[in-house]
Amino acid sequence: MNECVQSEHKGRRNMKKALFSYFLQKTGVFGIAAAVAALVWSVSCGGSEQPGLGVDEEPAGAPVVASAPPAPREPVALETPDDDRSDERERMLETIRRYGVTDRQVLDAMERVRRHEFVPDEHRRHAYSDGPLPIGYGQTISQPFIVAEMTRLLALKEDATVLEVGTGSGYQAAVLAEITPHVYTIEIIEPLAESAAKRLKDLGYDTVRVRHGDGFYGWEEAAPFDAIMVTAAAGQIPPPLIEQLKPGGLMVIPVGGPFAVQTLMLVDKDEDGRVTSRDLMSVRFVPLTRDEAAGR
Numbered sequence: 001m002n003e004c005v006q007s008e009h010k011g012r013r014n015m016k017k018a019l020f021s022y023f024l025q026k027t028g029v030f031g032i033a034a035a036v037a038a039l040v041w042s043v044s045c046g047g048s049e050q051p052g053l054g055v056d057e058e059p060a061g062a063p064v065v066a067s068a069p070p071a072p073r074e075p076v077a078l079e080t081p082d083d084d085r086s087d088e089r090e091r092m093l094e095t096i097r098r099y100g101v102t103d104r105q106v107l108d109a110m111e112r113v114r115r116h117e118f119v120p121d122e123h124r125r126h127a128y129s130d131g132p133l134p135i136g137y138g139q140t141i142s143q144p145f146i147v148a149e150m151t152r153l154l155a156l157k158e159d160a161t162v163l164e165v166g167t168g169s170g171y172q173a174a175v176l177a178e179i180t181p182h183v184y185t186i187e188i189i190e191p192l193a194e195s196a197a198k199r200l201k202d203l204g205y206d207t208v209r210v211r212h213g214d215g216f217y218g219w220e221e222a223a224p225f226d227a228i229m230v231t232a233a234a235g236q237i238p239p240p241l242i243e244q245l246k247p248g249g250l251m252v253i254p255v256g257g258p259f260a261v262q263t264l265m266l267v268d269k270d271e272d273g274r275v276t277s278r279d280l281m282s283v284r285f286v287p288l289t290r291d292e293a294a295g296r
Helices: 002-046 086-099 104-112 121-126 144-153 171-177 190-202 239-244
Strands: 133-136 139-141 161-165 182-187 209-212 225-230 245-255 262-269 275-283
Touching: 086 104, 086 144, 104 144, 104 171, 121 133, 133 190, 144 171, 144 245, 161 171, 161 239, 171 182, 171 190, 182 190, 190 209, 225 239, 239 245
Parallel strands: 161 182, 161 225, 182 209, 225 245
Antiparallel strands: 133 139, 245 262, 262 275
16 A cells, blocks of 8 residues: 555656646746646645644644733732821830820820821821921921920810810821810811811811911900910910910910021919910921901
8 A cells, every 4th residue: 555655646746747847848937936836736745734724823623722811910019008007106105205205194195196197198107207297288297296295284184175276287186185175276277277177077086176267366265275285386475365374274385486496485374364484495386377368
């Protein structure tokens, strides 16, 4: 059988050669194309390649393997803000203790307040650092030590009524509210007042009253106050605030020119209404903004 097959193949090759010679004689160089086609046909008849397949094609009946879609990329691990960050708060308290503030009531209050909730997103990772941070509109959240020291100086009782001038982001008001539920706070920059009011409510400080207005004039309807805290530097101690301070009450306020070193002062109104003040330390606060349009 092998000899028959070899003979058949030999005959076919001889026939192809004869055809090639015939086309070359009849058509000259133009018959070369036809001759080449004949040779290709000869190879395909006796060869190993499969006719009709292109480079990227697969033979009929071959299993179809679908291209696997690209493997999904692993999600980038985003920094998830810790809702507690108690370790950072403890380190913050250690720093405050090194400044000399050891009042248990104040430190406990600051331990309970999540400071990072009162800091803009872009500064949250620095919320517990030893310094002030910007909160927008040219205002800042005070250095933790300053918050602690000013709170300590007021010597608050649990039923004290407190006025804060300069709400900012609401952090100081929250610290005060951890000591007494009777906290009033005024902010002259309306967007800050609105956002602070919402933030305090969302965080559970429902008893804090927030007002948009000029803090220089205090909050007459809620007076008198056992304590007043001013968190912006005034050129002088505002007379309306002295009037609204209860006999036996205390006020802590930075006094001095804008964008300069000021003096933190403690104002004491005794039971007879006599007012004294003393300088405590050099500080630097943003200036107390006034509502010039009020005309008062």
